[in-house]
Amino acid sequence: MSCAPINAPLGPVPDPVVAADSSLQIIGFNTGAEAVFGCPAREVLGRDLVSLFPERFVSVLYDGLGELREEAPETGRVSRRLNLFGVRQDGEEVALDATLCMLQSGRAESSVVLVLRSHSMAAEQGPQPDQGKTDGLTALPNRILFPELVDQSLKRLEHHGRNAAVILIDLNRFRLINSSLGQAGGDRLLTQVGRRLQSHLRPGDTVGRQGGDQFAVFLNDLGEVEHIPPLVARLMDSFSDPFQVxxxxxxxxxxxxxxxxxxxxxxxEDLLQRADMARTRAEDTVQNNWAFFAPDLDTKAWERLELEARLSRALERQEFHLVYQPIVDLASHRMIGVEALLRWAHPELGPVSPGVFIPLLEETGMIVAVGQWVLQEACQQLRAWQDAGVGPLDLSINLSPRQFADRQLESILEGALRESGVGPGQIRLEITESLFLRDLPEASEILSRLNDRGFRLALDDFGTGFSALNYLRRLPFHSLKIDRSFLADIPRVVEDTALVRGIIHLADTLRIRTVAEGVERSEQAEFLRWLGCPEAQGFGFSPPVSAEDISRLAWQGGFLSLAPE
Structure with a gap:
């Protein structure tokens, strides 16, 4: 855009407003717009509206207009908030908050009004944002620009003693959506999420994209803290309507x-960090939940860092050990296999719950090295049982998502077999459905190679993920483990009983063995046997025990009974 420079207007500058007709020809350009773009109105009137913006933002403008045309009633007005960059007279770009409005009256063709707000004007001539500070996908302030805008506002709020809030929002299971619809589908969803969040903000609030599926919102100039919950609830409620992708x-x-x-x-920096702590707490409860930061979260964060540091040294200091839970043949109640389970006993903390340290191993990536140790240790123990005349026993070992994604998995498995001298047919590799939801073709190829090598494959926690029935017939599973959550109330609850019956029947039709987890009562075991489930494990038979206890059970005949209720 080229136009003659103008002198800065005297007195307060109004919000920039640009109006265009139905063909997007500029028909209005006020003094605020002249100040932002550095052009007098006479040089702009009659031009295309898109000439005011860089080419990369033209599609953002057109998409916003398209959505407005779909939503606008026959008479009335609708609006849409956008984040854009404008091109000044000297070629410099300026970041703008834009409210895009469409006006209609009767049968008259619609006109377009852009009410703009320059970040530089809002910051009282603070540093001008550059192109690298805007997210290329959503055109929102990115993780560089967003904190700058927040800090600029906080200085003014501090001077006037006002409140504000920062919200960090993560989409749940975005990786699954991205892998199912492809990157283009994921990008389209992220763009719509950004626009929907914008549409639920007040004037003066800001939304930015932090990266991936994370968005940040700044609620500016709040009167009382009590005003925050309704505003956050409104943002979270915006996810109740489906997205069209x-x-x-x-x-x-x-x-x-x-x-x-x-x-x-x-x-x-402080507000984003503490909002992230609160987000983690919300994520651990239920979906579509939110939480305020609480001071105890700082303490928990330090405790987590300390635990992570201790965990990083646990393998080197030989603090891990394995226990083994018997797997029982329901017809004879005899032990036919064991599942190897990892335990951590810290010299100062004592035993640490697997529910605490295993997710931490997974998140930090340490699970790959620890998982390799588990494979080697369990296979060596299986060989020791064989040499002592214990068995025959099958050995079940869990593979975590990180292990399954590791390119060295197959060579690690081969190494464990070679060093121990056990055969792959005695090893049952347990995987969860989430492992192959991300990339089904690649997961199918890996599973097929493991199957061809002779490993037995089990689908763990069956029924707790998505579309498991579809994968059962497509992937080479030899067994599936019915999750304990379905077994707790059988045969007393009709719905759970029917579900378990259906799972066993389906598996039997596909020639896949079933293993019931979490069996604790004799009536559960008898009913499962009557339904045709061949195997079970649970505290009713035996808790996880040491390798020596497994040997003792085997020498005593391996018979495990359940006490009647």
Whole structure:
């Protein structure tokens, strides 16, 4: 865009407003717009509206207009918030908050009005954002620009003693959506999420994209802290309506954490960090949940870091050990196999719950090295049992998502077999459905190679994921483990009983063995046997025990009974 420079207007500058007719020819350009773009109105009137913006933002503008045309009633007005960059007279780009409005009256053709707000004007001539500070996909402020805008606002709020809030929002299971619909589908969803969040903000609030599926929202200039929950609830409620992506209706949930200025921090860095802590707490409860930051989260964060540091040295210091839970033949109640389970006994902390340290191993990536140790140790123990005349026993070993994705998995398995001298047919590799939901073709290829090598494959926690029935007939599983959550109330609860009956019948039809987990009562075991389930494990038969206890059970005949109720 080229036009003659103008002198800065005297007095307060109004919000920039640009109006265009139905063909997007500029028909209005006020003094605020002249100040932002550095052009007098006479040089702009009659030009195309898109000439005010860089080429990369033209599609953002057109998409916003298209959505407005679909939503606009025959008479009335609708609006859409956008984040754009404008091109000034000297070629410099300026970041703009834009409210795009469509006006209609009767049968008259619609006109378009853009009400703009320059970040530089809002920051009282602060540093001008550059192209590298805007997210290329959503055109929102990115993780560089968003904190700058927050810090600029916080300085003004601190001076006036006002409150504000930062919200971090993560989409739940976005990776699954991305792998199912491809990157283009995932990008389309992220773009729609950004626009929907914008549409639920007040004037002066800001939404940015932090990267991946994470968005950040700044609620500016709040009167009282009590005003925050309704505003956050409104943002979270925006996910209740489905998103339209590639012809599919996607119901998306999210988790959010909220930090409050100045109570939880006085800088964007502090507020973002503490909002993230609160988000983690919300994510651990239920989907589409949000939580405020609480001071005890700081303590928990340090405790987690300390635990992570201790965990990083646990393998080297030989603090891990294995226990083994018997797997029982339901017809004879004799032990036919064991599942190897990892335990950690810290010299100072004592035994640490697997529910605490195993997710941490997975998140940090340490699970790959520890998982290799588990494979080697369990295979060596299986060989020791064989040499002592214990068995024959099958050995079940869990593979975590990180292990399954590791390119060295097959060579690690081969090494464990070679060093121990046991055969692959005695090893049952247990995997969860989430392992192959991400990339089914690649997962299918890996499973096929493991199957061809002679390993037995088990689908763990069956029924707790998505579309498991579809994968059962497509992947080479030899057995599936019915999750304990379905077994707790059988045969007393009709719905659970019917579900378990259906799973066993389906597996039998596909010639896949079933293993019932979490069996604790004799009536459960008898009913499962009557339904045709051949194997079970659970505390009713035996808790996980040491290798020596497994040897003792085997020498005593391996018979395990359940006490009647």
């Amino acid at each position: 590639q012809g599919y209706e996607l119901f998306v949930t999210a988790s959010a954490g909220v930090s409050v200025f100045p109570d939880d921090g006085t800088t964007s």
